Amino acid sequence: MAQNGFKVAVVGATGAVGNLMIKVLEQRAFPVGSLKLLASARSVGKTLAFRGVEIPVEELTEDSFNDIRLALFSAGGSISKKFAPAAARAGAVVIDNSNAFRMDPAVPLVVPEVNPEAALSHSGIIANPNCSTIQMVVALKPLYDAAGIRRVVVTTFQAVSGTGKRAIEELQNQVADIMQGREAVHRIYPHQIAFNCLPHIGPFLDNGFSEEEMKMVHETRKIFEDSRIRVCATTVRVPVIYGHSESVNLETEKPLSPEDARMLLKNAPGVRVVDDPANAGYPMPLDAAGGDLTLVGRIRTDPSVENGLAMWVVADNIRKGAATNAVQIAEILLQHGRL
Ligand code: A2P
Numbered sequence: 001m002a003q004n005g006f007k008v009a010v011v012g013a014t015g016a017v018g019n020l021m022i023k024v025l026e027q028r029a030f031p032v033g034s035l036k037l038l039a040s041a042r043s044v045g046k047t048l049a050f051r052g053v054e055i056p057v058e059e060l061t062e063d064s065f066n067d068i069r070l071a072l073f074s075a076g077g078s079i080s081k082k083f084a085p086a087a088a089r090a091g092a093v094v095i096d097n098s099n100a101f102r103m104d105p106a107v108p109l110v111v112p113e114v115n116p117e118a119a120l121s122h123s124g125i126i127a128n129p130n131c132s133t134i135q136m137v138v139a140l141k142p143l144y145d146a147a148g149i150r151r152v153v154v155t156t157f158q159a160v161s162g163t164g165k166r167a168i169e170e171l172q173n174q175v176a177d178i179m180q181g182r183e184a185v186h187r188i189y190p191h192q193i194a195f196n197c198l199p200h201i202g203p204f205l206d207n208g209f210s211e212e213e214m215k216m217v218h219e220t221r222k223i224f225e226d227s228r229i230r231v232c233a234t235t236v237r238v239p240v241i242y243g244h245s246e247s248v249n250l251e252t253e254k255p256l257s258p259e260d261a262r263m264l265l266k267n268a269p270g271v272r273v274v275d276d277p278a279n280a281g282y283p284m285p286l287d288a289a290g291g292d293l294t295l296v297g298r299i300r301t302d303p304s305v306e307n308g309l310a311m312w313v314v315a316d317n318i319r320k321g322a323a324t325n326a327v328q329i330a331e332i333l334l335q336h337g338r339l
Pocket of ligand 1: 011012013014015016017018038039040041042043060074075076079163164165166
């Protein structure tokens with residue numbers, strides 16, 4: 001540890017998540033001694049603010065990690081595959097937000113409210129789960145512990161910020177163009193996203209599901225260390241900028257009333273219950289955006305199956321679903337003297 005904190009690097013610092021990682025490190029007062037901001041050669045010459053100081057963005061190379069203790073990666077899977085092992089070899093602990101290592105049995109996949117202890121078994125790289133998985137498992141955890149979970153059917157309503165900065169711009173430009181009577185142009189998504197919903201996140205696989213849908217299946221099982229949980233997901237991109245919403249139906253092993261589920265969720269870390277439908281009180285992306293809590297509401301019995309519960313789960317996809325979760329993992333290492 002440097003005198004006043006750790007040497008930290010953020011890879012993909014100019015991106016939607018990377019930029020937020022810098023803010024979350026600052027907001028949570030993580031002990032950063034020095035901060036190195038890394039992106040592509042295109043970003044050299046830019047600066048980004050950390051604690052009121054402008055820091056120049058540097059080009060990512062294999063030599064970027066000498067002396068770095070903690071490296072937060074969010075520049076896409078191919079960059080992680082290429083550079084995360086080099087960073088770990090140089091002695092850094094990597095917390096990787098990409099899909100590159102999530103299902104690697106040697107790499108822990110961690111949501112601090114669910115399986116914090118897994119972070120301590122790393123060999124240089126820790127994976128941050130998919131944004132949709134993170135908020136779902138935060139809400140499932142207290143119910144899983146109390147009643148067991150056999151099956152989950154989930155449909156997501158995912159914000160464009162999950163695709164990155166250029167997708168946010170695409171939605172904003174399409175809305176502006178349409179309102180001005182101009183044609184909407186799409187480059188990032190296969191169709192217009194403004195005023196539309198696309199049940200298509202990531203490539204489609206031979207089984208008919210999209211890659212995003214299968215991430216929710218595999219990652220949920222890995223995080224709970226329970227290969228028996230059956231998950232069926234439909235993931236949908238919607239014209240929201242920040243905040244993913246999820247309709248979650250679950251079948252528990254033991255019966256669990258909505259009242260008990262509500263009480264368990266009220267006492268669960270990282271969760272806020274917003275469940276007052278009579279007064280139009282339920283979680284919404286506009287309320288979750290900018291915060292770190294997973295909001296849960298519309299908790300009710302699903303009468304179509306035995307031991308069925310239905311609920312609505314919303315969180316800020318780039319904070320709890322990405323940047324905050326990564327910094328919380330670093331905090332676990334810090335608390336255990338493992339940085
Ligand atoms: P850059 O801005 O220089 O292209 P987002 O997910 O919001 O699109 O952000 C992606 C992040 O990944 C950006 O910070 C981007 O940097 C970074 N990135 C993309 N390609 C590379 C690369 N070849 N080397 C380093 N960083 C990269």
